[in-house]
Amino acid sequence: MTTGRHANKVVASVAEALAPIKDGMTILVGGFGLSGNPEALIRGVIERGVRDLTVVSNNAGNLGKGLALWLRAGIVRKVICSYIGNNEDLHTRRASGEITVEITPQGTLAERMRAAGAGIPAFFTPTGAGTVVENGKETREIDGRRYLLERALPGDVALVRARTADRFGNLRFWRTARNFNPVMATAARLTIVECDQLVDLGAIDPDDVHLSGIHVHRIVHVPEHENAFEYRTVRKRA
Amino acid sequence: MTTGRHANKVVASVAEALAPIKDGMTILVGGFGLSGNPEALIRGVIERGVRDLTVVSNNAGNLGKGLALWLRAGIVRKVICSYIGNNEDLHTRRASGEITVEITPQGTLAERMRAAGAGIPAFFTPTGAGTVVENGKETREIDGRRYLLERALPGDVALVRARTADRFGNLRFWRTARNFNPVMATAARLTIVECDQLVDLGAIDPDDVHLSGIHVHRIVHVPEHENAFEYRTVRKRA
Amino acid sequence: MTPSTPPFTPQPTLWSTEDMARRAAREIAAGSIVNLGIGLPTQVADYLPEGHAWLHSENGLLGIGPFPYEGDEDPNLINAGKQTITVVPGGATFDSASSFAMIRGGHVDLAILGAMQVSATGDLANWAVPGGKVMGIGGAMDLASGCRHVIAMMQHVTKKQEHKLVRACDYPLTAARVVSLVVTDLGVFAPTGDGFRVVELAPGVTRDYAQARTGAPLS
């Protein structure tokens, strides 16, 4: 009897978790800005020495942190994202032609990965109708409204940050650190999770699981994270 | 300043909750078999005296219970479901021509409602390719595989059963009573929830909400339910 | 010995449904995600070591446990056959759209499904009998077309001795070219495109015996 891909998922190190990553792969990386980033996996990919990566991420880093480390390391060939903003590392490399940047509406980015994970090869969406996002895409009027056909966006690997994982890979996320992490986990052939807490089977009630371990293939426990701020906005105590 | 549709959702009675239901509407009804059924709302619709309903439900009742009450009451014109099985009330009325039955693969049924809730008017799916489900539908080969184009399935009203609701309509479900309830809640213009427990705002941690109250418009607290068994399978204690 | 006595022919011992379930269970890799169809395939669970595989129920659960002890039954914790069940530690619940996204998206490693006919090309027919009462499709088409591998389980022939392993299905299809293995009361067979490869035969079942009951060439 062979062993399936859902046995023994917990690995001892980031390096072991990332062993399957190869040059030229498409990597989906969870996070919104610097929140919910798989920080140790991001650093580990640089140490692994792969290159020519296509990266799917909402922002591809910022303030020199997160995926900006990959941009600076020169291991990225293409970025598919929704927003560059003040990510100067990306602006610079886009301008020089070092990196190709494909900009997609954020909801379309999420839905294309949701489709990939759900076995839907293509779907119609109203987002971007009548805009430059239409360019090169099939359009159709349905019930009097204009829609674009968007394609599923699968990844070779997803790098995901979770607050809690059990040994099967059932995940819970914390607040808005959830963002793209669960949907990316569904959309990749291999999903690697970096969790703050690792717990035994049964420690999470079945109804409290945010994402089933069916979408998770490797788990590495990383207790310490930087969790960088972008804009620390506060109010004074009364 | 006008009042939006998310103010004051908790109503005092099933009758009040169901007041907007009218003849000829398309009603999405949560439940898988007899589990997770909005039992009081189902009974209430009969008392309300509406008719010519189109019902979307995985099974449309069984054993004379659940939506079988609507079939017997003669208030259903059409059923969209995935499975009839031994639901004799539906077999009889389908055979007599009293009720039109549209059978859809279960995953396609769920995904069509997910699409309706998510603003996706149509999507390609592999399910049913090369079968009678293709009849009358657009097909397309994408990357060497055959797909059907399926349309979103919205409802006028969704009747949903939840274990716990807060006053905004944030919901939690219990075990496999969840089934079609959340996705139907997203797919209707008006979603009416029957909850076992009603709690104050803040009683459910933000990370523990299964379905956001954005998808809920009326809430009625119904503490007692039959929760009928279909097949009571057990093992002996050692 | 009287002249009227026929020569002794050993009768094959056909597999019981328990034998079939036990044999199908051997196809399940440790640490895989498996959906067991309603009816006979559900019995396959009885032959899996505890913790061996993760059982998926399309109504919204990964991690089906054994039937509950008497008195512990919960009508809101059921499998796709509407039987009361339990959840194993590490199990998780989810809604129908997420559940079928798992199936359609190829995240379920294996489905073991009941069948009415299987063709030499791996076509599966298991949801409707021509001219019969329409029972519905349920999750059958999603499971058959979405899971990474599909094993069919069925009696080798109908009660009227009609073939069920056939060149081409004449029953309405559930999905085309999906079945990789068929477990019957006669043995285990793999569709090859123009026939079936004999993987294993039940005790005393000869190739000729099986071929006479199969509507496509055995190899």
Place this chain on the structure above:
Amino acid sequence: MTPSTPPFTPQPTLWSTEDMARRAAREIAAGSIVNLGIGLPTQVADYLPEGHAWLHSENGLLGIGPFPYEGDEDPNLINAGKQTITVVPGGATFDSASSFAMIRGGHVDLAILGAMQVSATGDLANWAVPGGKVMGIGGAMDLASGCRHVIAMMQHVTKKQEHKLVRACDYPLTAARVVSLVVTDLGVFAPTGDGFRVVELAPGVTRDYAQARTGAPLS
């Protein structure tokens, strides 16, 4: 009075950004679901009574509360502008796909968005300046095309005094025919198809003053 002194012309008191935010807040119905865009629209929250509306953040939260007290900031609890926030009682978190399903599916009642240009037909341009640095789209197109109503907030003219309320946008569109109301430092204006209806003017702003600064007829 000397001959060289011009006749006295009262100068209009243009609305400050605070005035604009306060005015936009009045458009928010009690018990509605509202997404406030990054920048100026975010300030609208300051003028809403506690519990008045539910604020949606497209990165995965419904129920944004005020900024945290000093020392309570959580880098993993942020709004779409990456500012640290809090959650109100009754708030809920969810993933990006679910969040944009809410937006695209028409479940968000109102988006208040910053704008670069708004046309007389309600077209919105707010994501790119022709020839400028490409900042990206973010959630702008989903919000503009998905929310049930869209209010645009912006200065009435550019720093170079160019019109921003125009017959037709020459900036790249975010979405076509979606804006129902524009709040500027000159007042409130509603696209009518061939121009803008004056809903309200800031103190001392005359119709002529506004018309001179608007690229389509006011009515």
